[in-house]
Amino acid sequence: MTEKLLFTGKTHIVGGREGYARSSDGTLDIKLPQPHPAAENLFGAAWSACYIGAIELAASQRKIALPAGPEVDAEITLHADNGSFFLRARLNVSLAGIERDVAEELIHAAHGICPYSKATRGNIDVETRLV
Template identity: 65%
Template structure:
C-alpha cells in the first residue's frame, strides 16, 4: 500500500535584510531579516504543535478525556564544538488535570507518534519533561 499524504506544507523563505517566510496557504507570513534566530523558534513552534496533536491522539487511543488542553514550551539550542554546529531540544509539557503517571505515559507515547520527534530521535539530545 502506498503512503497516503495527510498534509503538505510549503513555505518560501528569502534571506537578507528584507528576508521573510511565507507559506503557500497564507497561514504563515513572517519578516525574517538576517541575522535572525528564527529557524530555532520556527522549529520549536512546529515541533510543539505536532507534539500536542500527537499527545491528544495518544489520549484518544487510550480513551482518556483530557480535562484541559495540553501545552508545551519547546526550547531548541544551537551548540557549537570542534565538529561544527548541532542542536539540543527540551520539551516542557503540561497535561493539566491528568495524574502524573498517566501524563508521563501520554508524553512518552506522543514522542513515539510525533513525526518531528521521529525525525530527530537519535540525532539530537532530547529532554522530555512533564511540568
C-alpha cells in the same frame, strides 16, 4: 500498507537583511532577522503543535479524557563546537488534571507518534519534562 499523503507545507524563504518566510497558503508570513533565530522558534512551534496532536491521539487511543488542552513550551537551542553546529531541544509539557504517571505515559507515547519526534530521534539531544 498504503501510504496516504495528508499535507504538504510549501514555503518560500528569502535571506539577507530583509529576509522573510512565507507559506503558499498565507498562514505564515514573517521577517527573518539576522542571524535567523527565527529558525529555532519556528522549529519549536511546529514540533510543539505536532507533539500536542500526538498527545491527544495517544490519550484518545487509551480512552483517556484530557480535562484541559495539553501545553508545550519548547526550547530549541543552537550550539557550535569547533565549527560544527548542532541543536538541542527541551519540551516542557503541561497536562493539567491528569495523574502524573498517566501524563508520563502519554508524553512518552507521543514521541512514538509525532513525526518531528521521529525525525529528531538519535539526531539531537531531546529532554522532555512534565511540568
